Amino acid sequence: MASIRDIAKRAGVSVSTVSRTLNNYSDVSKETREKILRIARELNYFPNAVAKSLVQKKTYTIGIFFGNKVNSGFDHPFFLDVISAVREVVGNAGYDLLIFTNKNKERATYTTLCRERSVDGVVLLLTGEGKKKTETLTELQESDIPCVAIDIPMEGRVCTYVESDNYHGSKEAMSHLFDLGHERIAFIGGDEISKTSFDRLRGYQDALMERKIGFNPTYVQLGYFSREKAYTATKEIMLKHPEITAFFAASDEMAFGVIDALTELGYKVPEDVSVVGFDDIKEAKTFSPPLTTVRQDKYGLGSEAAGLLLKFIENPEPEIHPVVLPCKLVVRSSTSRLKK
Amino acid sequence: MASIRDIAKRAGVSVSTVSRTLNNYSDVSKETREKILRIARELNYFPNAVAKSLVQKKTYTIGIFFGNKVNSGFDHPFFLDVISAVREVVGNAGYDLLIFTNKNKERATYTTLCRERSVDGVVLLLTGEGKKKTETLTELQESDIPCVAIDIPMEGRVCTYVESDNYHGSKEAMSHLFDLGHERIAFIGGDEISKTSFDRLRGYQDALMERKIGFNPTYVQLGYFSREKAYTATKEIMLKHPEITAFFAASDEMAFGVIDALTELGYKVPEDVSVVGFDDIKEAKTFSPPLTTVRQDKYGLGSEAAGLLLKFIENPEPEIHPVVLPCKLVVRSSTSRLKK
């Protein structure tokens, strides 16, 4: 409640002197400084960040967008890890996090929302349709708002993205299956719009080609990152192609759906059919059977994104380059050697 | 970038007319209104929320504190559900969410942080030590900042809390074990400071007393909501009291620890020993064996908290009353009938 004016009045000095004192300027005499500090404490003074933001044009706030639309739910598979990392990194630099939630603004775009709130930078953690390069995404990318996206290939003067090395992650998964003797491997992909999905599919295809096994398009279906859709797709594939001995799903959620379907069809996992997932979400470890999967460095994704963002904010002409984080195959019990 | 001044200049009117137009005041002639609106669009105008906040003393921002200290990690077991619900509810009312992260401010309290950012209200989702009624918690409770805590018994003029009906949840769990024939039931509690822990323990004790079985203190240990600590406690108890046939853990995480220990000691769950958890976190369902547990309405906790907060903000003299949400026993496969 107390403002610097109140302090100034009590101390018998001007507001500018108070301001300088509170901001640790050197040109304040020791006596007045101490007096002001004492009074500030007495009045239980705290600076008003809003007023400060207005004049400094800096809010020390990082915005975050989630979900599959401009505004929507928290349906990202590892929202928690990413946001936790972002929070840690930007927090240490003195920034707070603003989660955009405002739903009753039509005509709002990422850019206008950011400008309205005057955030210093923004992290994009979108899913599904939100990852499609729409007009509003392009607008943001070309704006002067520092921006880092997770898993969306955006690039601008102060805009880039962070992703996992999905291509090589996919290949590692395939290598593992090859090592176990599998060759007839089905793939349950993500969607047709995201780079993430595309890279994982490409890894699958290339692994097959390099192994001279060849790529059979009828072994591939899209599951749209949904357990249910993956379940349906698996049934369809497996009924038509009972010769398949392994499934590679582009997400753990979908791998669960694959296993659901397989189990219902009477196959045992991994005895009859092996299954590999992607992501290594929390439930992967406790699932039955524990899922072999490609682990993404979720925390790293978030901390890299935050680090880049801070660089953009603090550096007027940053070098920009997307960050690609390595994946790691985690072998558990949903895969096993092919029985002759 | 464009301000109402720019619009005013272009339109040849005063800033107040522009302001009134943009805020849908009725006393603006149709022509000037249309002209202003057109120019606003041309200039790609958006209001500056910071400036607006300064003059209106309202930020349309809800703050959230997490973790076990004033500032710390996201270690709450269902952070995601709660925050998702809060976001939904306050979002529909036009508020955004501010996650406090700022770590480099010593001497900061919940109250000063809230004042500094001028949040309109705040949600507390703390764990561990953070739930202890410290000075800074009391300060917040007694302040005029609208505040709703989850699982912490705080009450003030614009401050209350939301919790699950832990006591009856506990009793339900015990009833289930009684129904299966168990009588020698151990309890792995939470901590000694939270009401949540206390209520669950009380439910356990009362259930035992009402059943005329009596309460054996040596059957009780604290696990501090940690899988590891619960593991250790379980070993200790089970080695001393092999007559025990069931464990009731005050959280799912701890129930996992209980099962870890039991398994290592050579007991089969649920054949030899039954185990019940509390919370129904995501992994409970996929754990092996799928965990019987007491489900908390996590989303409800968040949406009730948000609803109360909005009431406090919009109503000068709200009636205050804590909200207690019912729990629900979810029977899965970690409990079974006692073998004679």
Add this chain to the structure above:
DNA sequence: TTGTATGCGTTATCAT
């Protein structure tokens, strides 16, 4: 219906 003037709490520029 419109304009003028003031203030929100702070920083920053320029004097003194």
Add this chain to the structure above:
DNA sequence: ATGATAACGCATACAA
């Protein structure tokens, strides 16, 4: 070393 004053972008009381 300190003070006066303008400015940030907007809302609002009051006057016209």
